[in-house]
Amino acid sequence: MDEVMADVVPAFLDLYESQLGQRPEKKDYWGKKIYKLPGAMQVRESLFDRGFFADLPLMEGCLDGVEWLHEHYDLFIVSAAMEFRNSLEDKFDWLQRHFPFLSWKNFVFCGDKSIIQADYMIDDHPFNLAAFKGKGLLFTASHNIDEHRFERVNNWAEVRAFFEREMERERQSAAI
Amino acid sequence: MDEVMADVVPAFLDLYESQLGQRPEKKDYWGKKIYKLPGAMQVRESLFDRGFFADLPLMEGCLDGVEWLHEHYDLFIVSAAMEFRNSLEDKFDWLQRHFPFLSWKNFVFCGDKSIIQADYMIDDHPFNLAAFKGKGLLFTASHNIDEHRFERVNNWAEVRAFFEREMERERQSAAI
Numbered sequence: 001m002d003e004v005m006a007d008v009v010p011a012f013l014d015l016y017e018s019q020l021g022q023r024p025e026k027k028d029y030w031g032k033k034i035y036k037l038p039g040a041m042q043v044r045e046s047l048f049d050r051g052f053f054a055d056l057p058l059m060e061g062c063l064d065g066v067e068w069l070h071e072h073y074d075l076f077i078v079s080a081a082m083e084f085r086n087s088l089e090d091k092f093d094w095l096q097r098h099f100p101f102l103s104w105k106n107f108v109f110c111g112d113k114s115i116i117q118a119d120y121m122i123d124d125h126p127f128n129l130a131a132f133k134g135k136g137l138l139f140t141a142s143h144n145i146d147e148h149r150f151e152r153v154n155n156w157a158e159v160r161a162f163f164e165r166e167m168e169r170e171r172q173s174a175a176i
Numbered sequence: 177m178d179e180v181m182a183d184v185v186p187a188f189l190d191l192y193e194s195q196l197g198q199r200p201e202k203k204d205y206w207g208k209k210i211y212k213l214p215g216a217m218q219v220r221e222s223l224f225d226r227g228f229f230a231d232l233p234l235m236e237g238c239l240d241g242v243e244w245l246h247e248h249y250d251l252f253i254v255s256a257a258m259e260f261r262n263s264l265e266d267k268f269d270w271l272q273r274h275f276p277f278l279s280w281k282n283f284v285f286c287g288d289k290s291i292i293q294a295d296y297m298i299d300d301h302p303f304n305l306a307a308f309k310g311k312g313l314l315f316t317a318s319h320n321i322d323e324h325r326f327e328r329v330n331n332w333a334e335v336r337a338f339f340e341r342e343m344e345r346e347r348q349s350a351a352i
Contacts, residue, residue: 076288076291078291082268082280082281082283082284082285083280083281085265085268085269085280086265088264088265088268088285089261089262089264089265092258092261092264093261103287104258104259104261104287105258105259105287105288106287106288107258107286107287108258108284108285108286108287108291109258109264109284109285109286110283110284110285110286111279111280111281111282111283111284112252112281112282115252115254115284115292115293115294116291116292116293117291117292117293117309118291133293
């Protein structure tokens with residue numbers, strides 16, 4: 001969810017600014033998590049607060065992208081939410097509010113995504129994709145720009161383009 | 177969790193009695209869910225209430241059984257909790273309270289367990305085991321006594337006995 005569906009970066013920048021007195025620029029946090037900046041570990045503590053995840057904005061193109069994927073695939077939303085007990089209801093409500101066409105049957109909150117079995121996984125964390133047996137797509141985020149092991153999608157338009165190529169490839173191999 | 181780790185039957189019997197004026201006997205609900213008794217569908221609505229899952233008693237032998245499994249295997253607790261938004265925090269707290277030796281990393285709340293990849297699954301619902309690619313163990317509950325497709329474990333002592341046999345079998349095949 002975070003940094004793929006939900007844009008958590010503005011919330012981190014707000015917290016950083018309120019706690020440390022200035023707003024980091026993109027060049028400051030490019031290549032890392034915002035809370036890994038010097039003196040900013042306290043920013044991460046906000047993830048444990050009820051309400052932190054409740055009102056995060058959607059990533060650009062996510063709504064259309066998820067709707068399109070849901071039409072063409074069995075889509076599951078898998079969030080490593082379990083570290084943050086107080087995020088569970090916020091994340092559930094956020095998913096139901098933004099994606100009313102998805103069923104709770106397709107929501108998964110876990111701690112460790114290595115338990116997940118699927119054909120594809122779109123994730124911003126290389127360690128999730130490294131443990132995944134299917135095809136992993138690395139969704140670009142500031143903290144993963146130096147990672148080169150996985151096929152990369154930079155935005156939701158590229159997610160859709162990837163799966164359109166996959167479907168075309170499958171149509172062609174089915175036609176042979 | 178329910179009917180394997182958490183004993184939900186007394187709570188259902190209490191609700192039935194308070195709503196319908198008498199307490200069903202085991203022979204009345206043997207072979208089905210208590211809320212499938214005539215006139216009792218309202219009992220199931222309580223699953224949506226905050227607090228319903230908070231104080232369920234442990235199934236007999238579950239604490240020792242889970243501790244033993246945790247020592248010998250990578251153990252994940254997978255609950256189809258997602259239908260019940262208000263159960264998420266209750267279930268998380270229940271797990272942390274009763275099993276402080278387990279990590280949140282090994283908790284999974286989902287809607288559809290077909291997304292789960294593991295070597296074994298212990299479950300009271302045949303439809304979960306039917307969708308599972310590993311070895312399924314059917315944990316006996318009133319609603320599954322007429323099911324014969326899966327190896328059955330009647331209680332936590334039998335769970336442990338099953339895995340002791342598995343470990344012995346693996347030791348012997350490793351020794352050959």
